Structure formats: C-alpha cells, structure tokens
Amino acid sequence: MASSAISATPTSSFIANQKDLGRFGFSSTSQFSIHKCKKSVIPMKIMSVMTPQQSDRRPATTGSVKTALTLTEKILARASEKPQLIPGENVWVNVDILMTHDVCGPGSIGIFKKEFGENAKVWDREKLVIIPDHYIFTSDERANRNVDILRDFCMEQNIKYFYDIKDLSNFKVNPDYKGVCHIALAQEGHCRPGEVLLGTDSHTCTAGAFGQFATGIGNTDAGFVLGAGKLLLKVPPTLRFVMDGEMPDYLLAKDLILQIIGEISVSGATYKAMEFTGTTVESLTMEERMTLCNMVVEAGGKNGVVPADSTTFKYLEDKTSIGYEPVYSDAKASFLSEYRFDVSKLEPLVAKPHSPDNRALARECKDVKIDRVYIGSCTGGKTEDFLAAAKVFLASGKKVKVPTFLVPATQKVWMDVYALPVPGSGGKTCSQIFEEAGCDTPASPSCGACLGGPKDTYARMNEPMVCVSTTNRNFPGRMGHREGQIYLASPYTAAASALTGYVTDPREFLQ
Numbered sequence: 001m002a003s004s005a006i007s008a009t010p011t012s013s014f015i016a017n018q019k020d021l022g023r024f025g026f027s028s029t030s031q032f033s034i035h036k037c038k039k040s041v042i043p044m045k046i047m048s049v050m051t052p053q054q055s056d057r058r059p060a061t062t063g064s065v066k067t068a069l070t071l072t073e074k075i076l077a078r079a080s081e082k083p084q085l086i087p088g089e090n091v092w093v094n095v096d097i098l099m100t101h102d103v104c105g106p107g108s109i110g111i112f113k114k115e116f117g118e119n120a121k122v123w124d125r126e127k128l129v130i131i132p133d134h135y136i137f138t139s140d141e142r143a144n145r146n147v148d149i150l151r152d153f154c155m156e157q158n159i160k161y162f163y164d165i166k167d168l169s170n171f172k173v174n175p176d177y178k179g180v181c182h183i184a185l186a187q188e189g190h191c192r193p194g195e196v197l198l199g200t201d202s203h204t205c206t207a208g209a210f211g212q213f214a215t216g217i218g219n220t221d222a223g224f225v226l227g228a229g230k231l232l233l234k235v236p237p238t239l240r241f242v243m244d245g246e247m248p249d250y251l252l253a254k255d256l257i258l259q260i261i262g263e264i265s266v267s268g269a270t271y272k273a274m275e276f277t278g279t280t281v282e283s284l285t286m287e288e289r290m291t292l293c294n295m296v297v298e299a300g301g302k303n304g305v306v307p308a309d310s311t312t313f314k315y316l317e318d319k320t321s322i323g324y325e326p327v328y329s330d331a332k333a334s335f336l337s338e339y340r341f342d343v344s345k346l347e348p349l350v351a352k353p354h355s356p357d358n359r360a361l362a363r364e365c366k367d368v369k370i371d372r373v374y375i376g377s378c379t380g381g382k383t384e385d386f387l388a389a390a391k392v393f394l395a396s397g398k399k400v401k402v403p404t405f406l407v408p409a410t411q412k413v414w415m416d417v418y419a420l421p422v423p424g425s426g427g428k429t430c431s432q433i434f435e436e437a438g439c440d441t442p443a444s445p446s447c448g449a450c451l452g453g454p455k456d457t458y459a460r461m462n463e464p465m466v467c468v469s470t471t472n473r474n475f476p477g478r479m480g481h482r483e484g485q486i487y488l489a490s491p492y493t494a495a496a497s498a499l500t501g502y503v504t505d506p507r508e509f510l511q
C-alpha cells in the first residue's frame with residue numbers, strides 16, 4: 001500500500017514528489033534544528049527516499065549494546081523498567097492511567113472480580129479514571145444500568161476520578177459529569193508526556209497527542225490491569241509521518257489524517273506506532289493534535305504520538321500538578337517506514353461511505369446530496385471544532401439547508417460554545433451564530449449518535465440518510481441505520497455542506 005504514496009491519486013500532489021523531496025528535505029533539515037523535536041532528525045539519505053523502507057534493525061546480540069529508540073519504544077522501555085527493547089518484543093508495562101466508560105466498564109469490572117476476587121481492591125484508586133459518556137441521555141434501561149454499575153464500583157473502591165451523572169434530565173446539574181472520555185481525559189489533566197495510558201476504547205489513541213503511549217485495550221486486559229496495574233504489551237515498530245509546509249487556512253487536522261489514512265489504507269499501520277512530526281505538526285494546537293492521533297486506529301495503528309513541545313507544556317500548565325518527563329525519538333532511531341507530506345498542497349477531503357480510507361476531494365463530491373450534518377464526537381466535537389464551524393457560518397451569512405446537529409464532546413466544550421466569542425464576529429458566541437444559521441440547539445455533551453446508540457439517542461440516523469459528519473467512522477450502521485451513508489469530514493467541510501445541502505468544499509465560503 002505504501003507505493004500509493006507516489007501513485008497518481010487525485011490528491012497525489014499533496015505528497016512531495018521525488019524531485020521535490022531533495023529540495024524539501026534540505027530546507028526542512030534546517031527548520032528541524034531550531035525545534036525541540038530535532039532529536040528525531042533522520043539521515044539525509046533516508047529523507048530523500050520516497051517509498052517507505054523496511055527497517056534493518058536487528059536484535060542486539062549482547063545485553064550491553066545500546067540501540068537508538070523511537071519515542072514509543074522509549075516510553076515502553078521506561079514503563080517496563082528495561083534499558084533496551086526492540087519492536088516485536090513482549091514487555092510487562094506499568095500503567096500510569098487506566099480509563100474505562102459505561103460500555104466496557106461493567107464487563108471489565110466483572111472480569112476483575114472474577115479473577116481477583118469479590119473483595120479485591122484495584123491496584124491504585126488514583127490511577128483509574130471512569131467516565132460515563134456513551135449511552136447517557138437515553139431511557140434504555142440496560143444503558144442506564146451500566147452507569148449504575150460504575151457508580152456502585154467507584155463507591156466500593158473509593159475511586160478518586162469518577163465523572164458521574166445522576167440527573168439525566170439536565171446535565172448541567174451534574175458538576176462532576178464531563179462527557180466524551182478522550183476529551184475529558186485531556187481537559188482534566190490525565191494526559192501527560194512520557195506516560196502510559198490505556199483505555200477500554202479504541203480511540204484511547206487520542207492521548208498520544210501529549211507525547212505519551214496511549215492505546216485501546218479489551219475488557220479482559222482491563223480487568224487484569226485493574227488488579228495488577230500492568231499489562232503485557234508487544235512493542236510496535238514505528239511509522240513516521242513528517243508533515244511540513246504552511247497549512248492553508250481552509251484545512252484542519254481532520255484533512256491531514258484523512259489524507260494519511262487514504263494513503264496507507266485502513267490496515268496500513270496495523271499494530272504500528274504512528275509518530276507525527278514536522279513543522280506543520282509543531283504548529284498545531286493540542287486539540288488539533290488530538291484529532292490527528294484520534295484516527296490512527298482507523299489505519300490499524302496501535303498508537304499515535306506527537307512529540308511534546310511548548311504547546312503541550314502550556315496546555316498542561318493549569319491541568320495537572322503531577323510531574324512528567326517527556327521523551328523523544330533518538331536521532332538514530334529506526335523507523336519502519338517514513339512518509340513525507342507537503343501540507344501546503346493539500347485540499348479539503350472527505351472519506352466516502354463506508355470506510356475511513358475511501359478518500360476523495362470534497363470538491364469531487366459536490367453532486368452528493370445530503371440529508372443532514374453532524375458536528376460532534378471525540379474527533380470533531382471539541383471547542384475548536386465548533387469555532388471552525390461557526391467561522392464558516394459567519395463567513396457565509398446564510399442559513400443551513402439541512403438539519404444540522406451539534407453535540408459538544410464535554411461539558412466544558414458546551415460552555416465554550418455558549419461563552420467564547422468567535423473571532424471576527426463582533427463578540428458573538430458559537431451558539432448565537434449557530435442559531436442565526438438555523439442549526440439545532442447544541443445538545444447535551446456525550447458520544448451522541450457517533451456510535452448510533454439506543455433508538456432514542458439524539459441525532460441518531462434512524463432512516464437510511466446521507467450525512468456529512470465530523471466523527472471518525474463511516475462503517476455501515478455506525479450512526480444508526482445500516483443503509484445510512486456517512487461522509488467523514490472536517491468541521492469546515494461539514495459546515496459548508498450544511499449551507500448547501502451537498503458535500504461542499506469549504507473554500508466556497510472561506511475565500
């Protein structure tokens with residue numbers, strides 16, 4: 001699949017071609033030298049190679065040979081208390097944070113009790129974070145029962161971080177309630193560079209944005225971690241994605257990750273770490289880095305990671321008092337493959353039904369009539385995602401032509417939507433702009449219809465509709481109806497599409 005990086009796809013100009021690479025690689029070397037991640041500079045001969053190369057790394061023959069490590073390998077070496085390790089090796093990793101939610105928490109708790117005993121205590125009551133978020137605002141009894149099980153367990157175990165919701169009629173009277181786990185983890189300061197964060201959710205990889213190892217695990221593994229605080233993990237080899245060039249102002253990180261997944265396919269990073277570097281990545285905000293890492297699992301990635309830098313440290317300033325120690329890839333670390341991108345050449349993208357790698361230019365889909373737009377989820381329901389959508393509505397001055405649903409990821413995002421002024425609006429908030437554009441009123445924060453959910457879930461696709469969505473998966477049935485069609489897109493593209501009733505390139509309104 002890697003050879004598609006130089007195939008004549010509609011978006012192939014985004015990838016620097018062989019000729020460009022020599023020039024591109026040369027200039028980026030000097031840029032790297034002034035940034036923290038200069039530790040990950042690779043030899044020029046590799047930078048000039050277009051197609052991914054197989055690693056020639058071999059296991060050390062003696063215990064004293066020191067091998068250069070990637071960022072992911074370094075975190076796992078430290079967490080397993082080993083001076084060296086190699087990709088493919090199985091190591092017992094000490095876990096810094098385990099997260100679970102209402103869908104997988106009850107099952108994990110059941111396994112923990114079965115294997116460790118009814119009266120067993122979790123390994124560390126301050127390292128377990130339990131976040132109800134998936135099926136919250138529903139009358140479905142089984143869904144509600146799941147939250148009750150979490151509550152009982154947290155009381156029994158005196159769990160410090162349980163973000164509970166008791167009154168479903170009004171989320172605002174539940175000050176502990178946060179919303180979507182991956183965004184709440186970041187906002188509540190549970191994501192820290194250099195640490196290991198595991199969660200019973202495939203999009204736990206989102207936290208890799210903080211320069212940490214973060215990945216999803218199953219209920220059985222989580223049950224074991226609950227009792228032991230560690231897990232046997234196979235060290236993944238690392239793919240490196242170097243993104244340079246000025247990001248056009250009609251693009252968002254969602255476009256970058258859709259480009260990458262379209263390039264390497266939904267299996268292109270199976271059980272591999274995806275490390276994102278380059279001047280474009282360095283310029284991204286933390287929320288945008290989270291979008292990038294959020295979807296690595298759609299390429300099969302074990303984890304995604306962005307080297308921590310001043311942007312990371314600033315974000316963390318008022319969120320955690322726990323010390324952390326960032327790590328970086330060694331200059332001579334071996335990467336299984338490397339992909340280079342000139343972001344300045346990229347255009348707004350979508351992933352057509354029914355796969356996140358079914359990439360197309362948004363403008364190529366301009367004849368696709370849509371029935372609705374959904375802006376929400378851990379991928380596209382953050383504060384900056386709503387600011388981006390509001391920017392498009394503001395620029396157009398028009399009303400939406402299809403129902404447009406807004407589901408803030410967390411309670412904090414919801415408050416931002418109602419409080420933060422949108423730049424260039426004369427002080428209007430997102431919520432005011434959305435109302436003027438005719439969108440639905442922002443809903444209670446949760447996973448909402450991203451995962452379909454019970455029939456009464458807000459904005460669930462109960463009919464075979466066509467939806468442009470800022471979520472991360474467009475498999476059949478993902479948002480409800482099995483015959484629904486989901487076009488994954490950035491908040492810019494989603495908002496532009498809402499204004500026309502067709503899949504629309506946001507440049508139609510932003511230029």
Ligand code: SF4
Binds near residue numbers: 180181376377378472
């Ligand atoms: S918002 Fe969607 S992708 Fe994210 S955790 Fe919830 S269901 Fe999963």
